[in-house]
Amino acid sequence: MALLEVEDLEVYYDSEDGPVKAVDGVSFEIEAGETIGIVGESGCGKSTLAKALIGILPKNGYINGGSIRFKGEDLTEMPEKRRRELRWDEISLIAQSAMNALDPVYTIREQIIEAIDAHYPKMGRTEAQERIDEAFDLVGLDRDRQTDYPHQFSGGMRQRAMIAMSLVLEPSLILADEPTTALDVIMQDQILKRINGIQRESATAMMVITHDVAVVAETCDRVVVMYAGEVAEEGPAEFIFGEPYHPYTLGLKSAFPDIRQSSQDLVSIGGHPPDLSNPPSGCRFAERCPLATEKCTTEDPPEVIHGELRSYCHHADKIDTQLRPVASQAKTWENEASMGVSDD
Numbered sequence: 001m002a003l004l005e006v007e008d009l010e011v012y013y014d015s016e017d018g019p020v021k022a023v024d025g026v027s028f029e030i031e032a033g034e035t036i037g038i039v040g041e042s043g044c045g046k047s048t049l050a051k052a053l054i055g056i057l058p059k060n061g062y063i064n065g066g067s068i069r070f071k072g073e074d075l076t077e078m079p080e081k082r083r084r085e086l087r088w089d090e091i092s093l094i095a096q097s098a099m100n101a102l103d104p105v106y107t108i109r110e111q112i113i114e115a116i117d118a119h120y121p122k123m124g125r126t127e128a129q130e131r132i133d134e135a136f137d138l139v140g141l142d143r144d145r146q147t148d149y150p151h152q153f154s155g156g157m158r159q160r161a162m163i164a165m166s167l168v169l170e171p172s173l174i175l176a177d178e179p180t181t182a183l184d185v186i187m188q189d190q191i192l193k194r195i196n197g198i199q200r201e202s203a204t205a206m207m208v209i210t211h212d213v214a215v216v217a218e219t220c221d222r223v224v225v226m227y228a229g230e231v232a233e234e235g236p237a238e239f240i241f242g243e244p245y246h247p248y249t250l251g252l253k254s255a256f257p258d259i260r261q262s263s264q265d266l267v268s269i270g271g272h273p274p275d276l277s278n279p280p281s282g283c284r285f286a287e288r289c290p291l292a293t294e295k296c297t298t299e300d301p302p303e304v305i306h307g308e309l310r311s312y313c314h315h316a317d318k319i320d321t322q323l324r325p326v327a328s329q330a331k332t333w334e335n336e337a338s339m340g341v342s343d344d
């Protein structure tokens with residue numbers, strides 16, 4: 001049994017235009033100790049997925065269908081009290097706004113002790129202090145700074161303090177939603193590598209949500225590529241960033257500079273993702289896809305397996321011969337570019 005099993009999950013928001021289908025039939029699993037990346041353009045449902053997993057959807061958001069099993073228990077059917085216990089104890093979220101989640105009137109140490117007391121009321125002071133020292137060492141914060149107030153910390157240090165706070169609670173799963181957006185590149189790298197190191201020692205699983213493909217390529221074992229509320233492709237990071245079989249992944253991959261290549265076009269996929277209150281039928285990427293045909297706009301794409309990769313595309317068989325050779329050329333992804341593929 002995987003640590004987390006998400007099956008056919010639908011998370012919708014009520015809106016004046018009808019339900020916004022932010023997550024629409026998403027399935028994937030996370031094993032203990034594994035790091036999984038969720039990538040996709042802004043608005044594809046990544047944060048909604050994280051919020052649903054941890055149970056902090058806004059008032060107009062709801063789980064419309066599917067299941068989220070954590071250690072075999074279905075979170076969607078669990079009473080709120082049990083769910084709250086799981087939050088932080090077992091699943092912790094490092095959110096985009098984590099830096100601002102610290103209380104300005106208490107020292108960092110007081111806040112971490114409070115979190116420990118709330119979750120492990122029986123833990124003695126000595127053990128608590130040992131855990132805090134260890135967590136500070138792991139995230140690269142000086143132990144002497146534990147008695148500082150949040151305003152004495154830089155943005156990056158506050159984020160490290162939040163990560164330290166989630167680590168002292170020893171969760172089985174850390175959800176990191178754009179964990180490093182506010183940090184400079186060198187710090188991002190350091191922090192994610194440290195988290196990876198911690199995971200190896202403690203078998204903590206992590207789900208990293210980001211639109212930065214480079215972050216995911218460096219730190220994740222497996223990657224789920226989301227497009228317009230759905231999974232477009234899923235598999236080991238080396239294949240997703242090496243030889244993907246979904247046109248969207250190829251476009252996304254070509255949109256990020258490859259440091260190994262001296263000169264290359266930087267691709268921008270023309271057009272926009274569809275409106276999720278009224279998603280198109282068939283493949284949601286069809287409108288922007290150079291391989292798209294009539295069938296793509298009418299029939300849901302089939303699941304196609306290539307080794308350990310799971311992709312959803314009517315034309316996965318044409319990726320190797322037709323799209324891959326031209327995927328790094330910007331003109332391939334211009335709006336309305338079509339490769340003249342036929343359905344027969």
Ligand SMILES: Nc1ncnc2c1ncn2[C@@H]1O[C@H](COP(=O)(O)OP(=O)(O)OP(=O)(O)O)[C@@H](O)[C@H]1O
Pocket residue numbers: 013014015020022040041042043044045046047048049058060061211276
């Ligand atoms: N409270 C809300 N009410 C209605 N619609 C919402 C709400 N929150 C998000 N949405 C919509 O749900 C869809 C998915 O949004 P979500 O924030 O999950 O995407 P995302 O991939 O995390 O984007 P980003 O990378 O910008 O954070 C979008 O169409 C968004 O407009």
